[in-house]
Amino acid sequence: MRLEKLLKKLTEKDENAFNEFYNNYSRLIFTIAFSILKDDEANDVVQNVCMKLSSLSPKLLPHTNAKSWLYSLIRNETYLVYRKRKQNIDIDSIELSNNTIPKINNNLFIEQCFQLLNDQEKEVMIFKLNGFKFREISQFLNKPTNTCIWLYHQSIQKIRRNIHE
Numbered sequence: 001m002r003l004e005k006l007l008k009k010l011t012e013k014d015e016n017a018f019n020e021f022y023n024n025y026s027r028l029i030f031t032i033a034f035s036i037l038k039d040d041e042a043n044d045v046v047q048n049v050c051m052k053l054s055s056l057s058p059k060l061l062p063h064t065n066a067k068s069w070l071y072s073l074i075r076n077e078t079y080l081v082y083r084k085r086k087q088n089i090d091i092d093s094i095e096l097s098n099n100t101i102p103k104i105n106n107n108l109f110i111e112q113c114f115q116l117l118n119d120q121e122k123e124v125m126i127f128k129l130n131g132f133k134f135r136e137i138s139q140f141l142n143k144p145t146n147t148c149i150w151l152y153h154q155s156i157q158k159i160r161r162n163i164h165e
Helices: 003-011 015-037 041-054 066-088 100-115 119-129 134-141 145-164
Strands: none
Touching (some): 003 015, 003 041, 003 066, 015 041, 015 066, 015 119, 041 066, 066 134, 100 145, 119 134, 119 145, 134 145
């Protein structure tokens, strides 16, 4: 079913549409949220987005480009969770163990690599690292497939140059 129809049925409280939406888009929502939050709160974003969509008025649905609209909704919801979390962090409550230090080092390396990339390169790289095909990425980001491929290769080159320096 096309996304536009699926969203319309979601607003009509169709349980089958909800299940189909969840099965088809939960991985995508999680991927986008996880790329920003970097933890299990991405599951909360999946739930929040699904609940928002099911309680949305049909008047608020997009008439064109539903994928871009959905992407914006996911990002906005993710940043809401991110801002709430940022306000609630208590530095004194963080404990480090021997098991967390290698994870921190890996996360720092990944974060440094992503800092080299512009926003478009980050988006393509995150989708690609999470198993999406260039065709899927291009449809979701509303960019030509060749542009997504080019952005991905640019990202790889930037990271390689930085590693070899």
